[in-house]
Amino acid sequence: MADxxxxxxxxxxxxxxxxxxxxxxxxxxxxxxxxxxxxxxxxSESGDATAATDQSGSGGTLRIAMSAGNxxxxxxxxxxxxxxxRFVGVNVYDALVNWDTDxxxxxxxxxxxxxxxxxxxxxxxxxxxxxRQGVTFHDGTAFDADAVMFAFDRLMKKDFEFYSETQRGxxxxxxxxxxxxxxxxxxxxxxxxxxxWSFFLYDLALINIPSPTAIRTYGNKEYPRHASGTxxxxxxxxxxxxxxxxxxxxAYWGRVxxxxxLILLPMPEPATRLAALQSGQVDWAEVPPPDAIEQxxxxxxxxxxxxxxxxxxxxxxxxRAPFDDPKVRQAVAYGIDREGMVAIIQGAGGPATQLMYEGxxxxxxxxxxxxxxxxxxxxxxxxAGKSSGLKITVAYPTGGSGNMWPGPMNEKFQQDMRDIGIxxxxxxxxxxxxxxxxxxxxxxxxxxxxxxxxxxxxxQAPLLAFASYLTERIPPAGCCNATGWSSADADALFKQAAxxxxxxxxxxxLAQFEGLMMRDAPIAPVxxxxxxxxxxxxxxxxxxxxxxxxxxxSVWMKD
Amino acid sequence: MLVMLVRRLAMVVxxxxxxxxxxxxxxxxxxxxxxxxxxxxxxxxxxxxxxxQSMGLDDPLPVRYVHWLGDALTGDFGYSPYRRxxxxxxLGTAFRNTLQLAVASAAVGIGLGVALGTIAAVHRGRLxxxxxxxxxxTGISVPSYWVAILLIIVFSAxxxxxxxxxxxxGGGGLLDTLKHLVMPAFASAFVSIGVTARMMRASLxxxxxxxxxxxxxxxxxxxxxxxxxxxxxxxxxxxxxAGLQVGFLLGGSVLIExxxxxxxxxxxxxxxxxARDFRVxxxxxxxxxxxxxxxxxxVDLLQLVIDPRLRKAA
Numbered sequence: 001m002a003d004x005x006x007x008x009x010x011x012x013x014x015x016x017x018x019x020x021x022x023x024x025x026x027x028x029x030x031x032x033x034x035x036x037x038x039x040x041x042x043x044s045e046s047g048d049a050t051a052a053t054d055q056s057g058s059g060g061t062l063r064i065a066m067s068a069g070n071x072x073x074x075x076x077x078x079x080x081x082x083x084x085x086r087f088v089g090v091n092v093y094d095a096l097v098n099w100d101t102d103x104x105x106x107x108x109x110x111x112x113x114x115x116x117x118x119x120x121x122x123x124x125x126x127x128x129x130x131x132r133q134g135v136t137f138h139d140g141t142a143f144d145a146d147a148v149m150f151a152f153d154r155l156m157k158k159d160f161e162f163y164s165e166t167q168r169g170x171x172x173x174x175x176x177x178x179x180x181x182x183x184x185x186x187x188x189x190x191x192x193x194x195x196x197w198s199f200f201l202y203d204l205a206l207i208n209i210p211s212p213t214a215i216r217t218y219g220n221k222e223y224p225r226h227a228s229g230t231x232x233x234x235x236x237x238x239x240x241x242x243x244x245x246x247x248x249x250x251a252y253w254g255r256v257x258x259x260x261x262l263i264l265l266p267m268p269e270p271a272t273r274l275a276a277l278q279s280g281q282v283d284w285a286e287v288p289p290p291d292a293i294e295q296x297x298x299x300x301x302x303x304x305x306x307x308x309x310x311x312x313x314x315x316x317x318x319x320r321a322p323f324d325d326p327k328v329r330q331a332v333a334y335g336i337d338r339e340g341m342v343a344i345i346q347g348a349g350g351p352a353t354q355l356m357y358e359g360x361x362x363x364x365x366x367x368x369x370x371x372x373x374x375x376x377x378x379x380x381x382x383x384a385g386k387s388s389g390l391k392i393t394v395a396y397p398t399g400g401s402g403n404m405w406p407g408p409m410n411e412k413f414q415q416d417m418r419d420i421g422i423x424x425x426x427x428x429x430x431x432x433x434x435x436x437x438x439x440x441x442x443x444x445x446x447x448x449x450x451x452x453x454x455x456x457x458x459x460q461a462p463l464l465a466f467a468s469y470l471t472e473r474i475p476p477a478g479c480c481n482a483t484g485w486s487s488a489d490a491d492a493l494f495k496q497a498a499x500x501x502x503x504x505x506x507x508x509x510l511a512q513f514e515g516l517m518m519r520d521a522p523i524a525p526v527x528x529x530x531x532x533x534x535x536x537x538x539x540x541x542x543x544x545x546x547x548x549x550x551x552x553x554s555v556w557m558k559d
Numbered sequence: 560m561l562v563m564l565v566r567r568l569a570m571v572v573x574x575x576x577x578x579x580x581x582x583x584x585x586x587x588x589x590x591x592x593x594x595x596x597x598x599x600x601x602x603x604x605x606x607x608x609x610x611x612q613s614m615g616l617d618d619p620l621p622v623r624y625v626h627w628l629g630d631a632l633t634g635d636f637g638y639s640p641y642r643r644x645x646x647x648x649x650l651g652t653a654f655r656n657t658l659q660l661a662v663a664s665a666a667v668g669i670g671l672g673v674a675l676g677t678i679a680a681v682h683r684g685r686l687x688x689x690x691x692x693x694x695x696x697t698g699i700s701v702p703s704y705w706v707a708i709l710l711i712i713v714f715s716a717x718x719x720x721x722x723x724x725x726x727x728x729g730g731g732g733l734l735d736t737l738k739h740l741v742m743p744a745f746a747s748a749f750v751s752i753g754v755t756a757r758m759m760r761a762s763l764x765x766x767x768x769x770x771x772x773x774x775x776x777x778x779x780x781x782x783x784x785x786x787x788x789x790x791x792x793x794x795x796x797x798x799x800x801a802g803l804q805v806g807f808l809l810g811g812s813v814l815i816e817x818x819x820x821x822x823x824x825x826x827x828x829x830x831x832x833x834a835r836d837f838r839v840x841x842x843x844x845x846x847x848x849x850x851x852x853x854x855x856x857x858v859d860l861l862q863l864v865i866d867p868r869l870r871k872a873a
Binding site (some may be wrong): 065069073079164166168169170171172173174176224239240243266268272273275279282329429430431435439475477546 | 590591592594595596597598599602603604607609610613614638640641642643644649652653656708710711712715716717719721722723725726727737777817818819820822827828830833834835
């Protein structure tokens with residue numbers, strides 16, 4: 001579901017404008033110091049710790065300025081990437097299993113959603129789900145096994161009347177492991193996977209179940225105008241490009257939302273989101289310009305920062321020199337001044353020494369990761385015979401909240417590399433082109449000229465996190481191991497993890513995978529995005545999760 | 560006059576055809592992936608191929624163009640898989656939104672421009688003239704996005720008078736829309752004010768220098784009466800410039816619409832380009848081109864109406 005696309009309409013001009021306004025606002029406003037997150041475990045900060053746990057009231061209207069350029073289209077897989085799922089997907093829909101995002105202490109796992117329990121066959125191939133009874137869609141029709149069949153037919157059965165090629169494309173990786181599915185009875189469904197696949201629940205948690213009646217009535221094309229799920233909120237008003245208003249689904253099977261109304265507004269320009277928050281037009285702004293963080297803290301806003309599975313990295317072209325040599329890759333990884341990078345973005349990210357952040361179960365605790373060590377970097381370059389004269393070409397996207405602030409960050413990278421004797425030629429590309437590069441890989445004729453590229457994937461689920469390092473995923477046969485890195489040991493570890501059904505043991509194998517991959521460094525991690533958002537002090541009950549999405553049912557507005 | 564109208568309208572056809580071919584070719588050489596926003600992060604090559612086929616992207620470029628042109632001629636601009644809406648519907652909504660903004664901007668920009676230009680011409684060489692010159696130069700020189708940001712800082716972030724962006728904050732109603740309209744309208748009008756004021760001033764002064772003004776003075780007409788005659792004679796170039804401004808405004812301003820989250824034509828086309836949503840881009844550019852041509856046609860006709868010399872020439 002293209003979660004990594006997030007909001008990327010914001011191109012260079014927006015970043016430029018954001019920087020400008022950030023500076024201006026700093027000039028206009030007071031500045032104070034605030035405490036950033038500490039290392040050790042996941043980084044986190046909430047300006048007012050009591051706001052998250054305050055459950056003393058209810059009601060109110062919450063208005064959110066999204067960084068999306070449009071209202072997420074509320075189809076089975078909402079558009080607008082991570083924000084689409086965050087604000088529309090998890091609110092309007094349920095999946096068979098949901099994410100437990102009502103806590104921020106650990107990366108969310110999956111919990112019962114529309115399925116209240118499940119079991120696995122002895123060969124670990126067939127999963128049987130007992131469905132929740134008495135659940136109704138927002139259009140009043142009943143949820144049952146037929147609705148589950150309908151949802152999967154829409155994605156997988158090409159001759160089905162309501163089969164949707166776009167929805168299949170969005171959910172492609174989540175259904176790839178499914179060999180077959182069937183209705184056992186009105187409250188029971190079974191899925192058979194094409195190989196032992198312990199990640200299956202992560203796949204299912206991303207597949208929303210829409211109302212079959214609504215789709216039959218309006219057809220695939222018109223359905224988004226009449227979208228109907230079983231989620232905690234239902235759509236009350238939807239004007240494409242302008243506004244979406246959600247109201248509580250009072251018949252919700254879980255916790256009925258405390259809010260009276262949730263209003264979503266698209267504001268792709270960071271400066272506009274910031275001003276909208278400061279003027280009281282909205283109560284919640286996604287990723288305002290980082291230059292304004294200190295001022296916002298000083299003004300009493302809740303500046304929320306927390307580690308979640310989203311790292312920025314440089315992916316290396318391992319097909320050819322100089323990055324076919326692991327020593328050169330490691331040299332770059334040791335040569336990046338991550339703390340300096342973090343300072344540039346005002347602490348909106350944390351230093352990334354591995355792909356996974358500290359506190360994430362898939363981080364390898366036996367590998368210390370890449371800290372800033374220019375001497376070691378120079379020594380590694382010397383060992384590789386590249387002490388001087390090394391020139392590389394690096395592609396980076398020109399903007400987008402999910403990419404953080406690539407312009408200044410890449411200039412810092414360029415400077416760091418100069419310090420260890422590497423000359424970097426930076427090539428700004430539109431985000432769409434960087435995705436094309438990621439899909440086609442660095443061996444493709446269009447992109448083989450680049451030695452490395454800057455990227456920021458979602459790593460919330462095992463496949464999202466690690467598929468890019470599997471041999472079978474090297475383009476064009478697979479997607480999207482863009483660097484072309486290949487390791488039989490890593491492939492075997494991943495297969496073993498997929499075949500391990502004890503969560504702790506599986507996570508340990510994934511951590512080993514991470515360690516093995518990181519030591520050989522097909523990528524150099526740079527920063528962990530800390531999911532910057534700023535809330536008015538009136539917003540209560542929001543728990544910042546270690547996740548791309550969250551739980552809005554406990555949120556309410558204080559007068 | 561009718562002959563001229565027909566001739567001008569006939570010229571629109573090759574213009575639009577040319578525009579559509581250029582846009583199509585540009586889209587094909589632009590790096591990027593039209594499926595990037597539709598496919599999962601790790602979708603397989605087979606999924607990609609299937610989606611490509613379903614969108615008709617696997618056909619050769621000329622075939623795609625001919626298909627598109629054939630449909631477009633019947634008024635069918637196709638369906639946008641990104642926006643899950645018919646392109647015609649999308650463009651209709653976006654054009655209406657841009658129209659609101661353009662009308663407001665034109666009223667402010669051209670209205671103020673004409674007024675300031677007239678004041679400057681009447682007070683030629685005096686303080687007021689110099690002040691207007693400064694304002695006009697500022698309007699022309701300062702980028703509109705800068706003005707937009709300043710307006711947001713002052714009127715939204717600091718004074719809390721106006722919403723920072725969007726067409727609505729959930730309230731709805733005329734007042735809500737007007738509140739959202741004020742800043743983008745002023746920001747995009749800024750250039751028009753400058754350009755129109757300068758043109759108005761120059762044109763008025765040139766006309767003041769003509770012999771017929773001496774005759775009017777000799778006949779004992781008051782300053783205001785003379786101004787009326789002069790203004791009518793000076794209107795033609797101002798009208799041309801104003802027409803161009805309206806054309807630009809109706810094309811939608813990417814910068815202003817993005818900064819103010821105004822869901823107009825500029826923002827729609829910009830987002831479509833980012834997503835490589837070729838149907839929206841093609842149709843959107845055509846709408847902009849048609850609008851521009853038609854606005855210019857209207858300006859030419861208006862000039863014929865107000866200027867008998869041009870009527871004779873036509």
